[in-house]
Amino acid sequence: xxxxxxxxxxxxxxxxxxxxxxxxxxxxxxxxxxxxxxxxxxxxxxxxxxxxxxxxxxxxxxxxxxxxxxxxxxxxxxxxxxxxxxxxxxxxxxxxxxxxxxxxxxxxxxxxxxxxxxxxxxxxxxxxxxxxxxxxxxxxxxxxxxxxxxxxxxxxxxxxxxxxxxxxxxxxxxxxxxxxxxxxxxxxxxxxxxxxxxxxxxxxxx
Amino acid sequence: xxxxxxxxxxxxxxxxxxxxxxxxxxxxxxxxxxxxxxxxxxxxxxxxxxxxxxxxxxxxxxxxxxxxxxxxxxxxxxxxxxxxxxxxxxxxxxxxxxxxxxxxxxxxxxxxxxxxxxxxxxxxxxxxxxxxxxxxxxxxxxxxxxxxxxxxxxxxxxxxxxxxxxxxxxxxxxxxxxxxxxxxxxxxxxxxxxxxxxxxxxxxxx
Numbered sequence: 001x002x003x004x005x006x007x008x009x010x011x012x013x014x015x016x017x018x019x020x021x022x023x024x025x026x027x028x029x030x031x032x033x034x035x036x037x038x039x040x041x042x043x044x045x046x047x048x049x050x051x052x053x054x055x056x057x058x059x060x061x062x063x064x065x066x067x068x069x070x071x072x073x074x075x076x077x078x079x080x081x082x083x084x085x086x087x088x089x090x091x092x093x094x095x096x097x098x099x100x101x102x103x104x105x106x107x108x109x110x111x112x113x114x115x116x117x118x119x120x121x122x123x124x125x126x127x128x129x130x131x132x133x134x135x136x137x138x139x140x141x142x143x144x145x146x147x148x149x150x151x152x153x154x155x156x157x158x159x160x161x162x163x164x165x166x167x168x169x170x171x172x173x174x175x176x177x178x179x180x181x182x183x184x185x186x187x188x189x190x191x192x193x194x195x196x197x198x199x200x201x202x203x204x205x206x
Numbered sequence: 207x208x209x210x211x212x213x214x215x216x217x218x219x220x221x222x223x224x225x226x227x228x229x230x231x232x233x234x235x236x237x238x239x240x241x242x243x244x245x246x247x248x249x250x251x252x253x254x255x256x257x258x259x260x261x262x263x264x265x266x267x268x269x270x271x272x273x274x275x276x277x278x279x280x281x282x283x284x285x286x287x288x289x290x291x292x293x294x295x296x297x298x299x300x301x302x303x304x305x306x307x308x309x310x311x312x313x314x315x316x317x318x319x320x321x322x323x324x325x326x327x328x329x330x331x332x333x334x335x336x337x338x339x340x341x342x343x344x345x346x347x348x349x350x351x352x353x354x355x356x357x358x359x360x361x362x363x364x365x366x367x368x369x370x371x372x373x374x375x376x377x378x379x380x381x382x383x384x385x386x387x388x389x390x391x392x393x394x395x396x397x398x399x400x401x402x403x404x405x406x407x408x409x410x411x412x
Contacts, residue, residue, distance in 0.1 A: 051265075
């Protein structure tokens with residue numbers, strides 16, 4: 001017959017195991033000393049690519065940093081993120097430069113013109129030494145349709161200020177951008193309510 | 207010799223193609239009429255699970271909704287999300303109920319006690335008819351270690367108010383929770399700078 005450990009023994013064993021884990025973890029964390037501006041990419045077919053960027057925007061605003069946001073595709077200003085972040089005009093420069101997805105605008109030349117203007121604005125924000133994070137929302141879409149020159153984007157990001165974080169969102173991120181980035185997350189769709197007749201709702205999708 | 211389309215022809219073809227796409231898309235969107243509170247799960251080993259929840263919190267706050275946030279594991283109050291969202295005390299109830307990960311606390315009984323208190327608080331927030339969204343940050347971790355009873359969570363979520371959104375984050379979401387959820391995203395790690403000696407930075411990880 002095996003001895004069943006008493007709750008006290010279980011708790012002691014747990015503590016011992018966790019103490020060992022903490023020592024190992026502290027050692028790993030101590031080796032991570034570098035602070036640097038990151039190139040972050042959120043891509044994939046799942047939800048949460050832009051939301052996670054807004055979450056980082058929220059974190060930056062909470063810490064008192066200045067940030068820049070450029071939306072390359074989406075054109076509406078009645079989103080929750082826009083309504084919240086524009087309450088902090090001293091910290092947030094928010095540029096809605098898109099006019100909708102390609103099937104909404106139906107005008108390729110106009111799309112290219114708008115994307116060019118958005119990219120110009122993005123470069124301006126990235127050049128501002130006071131800005132800690134620039135979010136380029138849906139830039140991946142503009143790159144995919146060749147609305148913005150990939151080489152120019154790669155070159156600009158490769159030569160960005162060392163302490164600037166840049167977050168790029170959108171499906172189908174270019175391989176060259178993934179290669180250049182520090183942190184890449186793919187949002188994978190597991191289940192989506194759109195498939196079941198549920199419409200886009202405030203607070204969730206916008 | 208093939209005729210090369212003039213830019214005008216290209217633009218016309220683009221417009222025609224996009225008009226067709228818009229008709230198809232409008233038809234799909236018109237079939238999506240239901241508004242309902244969703245059970246949303248962010249899981250996976252990648253980054254962005256909590257950030258995407260904070261993004262939705264930001265959207266809700268922007269729209270003027272009331273929300274509740276319960277943090278099951280993380281115990282620090284100096285995060286950007288906490289500093290920003292607590293600027294809106296009329297809209298946000300923010301409960302930091304964790305004391306850190308298991309290897310930090312090293313006390314299983316205390317962890318269970320804290321998680322129980324956090325779950326009790328979560329139920330209270332979910333029962334408040336004024337609250338539109340409740341975020342249960344890292345609940346998946348508490349479920350994984352059996353700190354909170356899975357059946358109780360499933361039962362509570364299955365019987366939640368029809369118009370309440372609930373967002374659950376954390377790695378290793380239980381299969382039963384994924385089954386019950388409306389919208390599930392797996393954040394997949396493609397590239398992570400921690401591996402290269404970069405430490406956790408304000409605005410990015412907290």
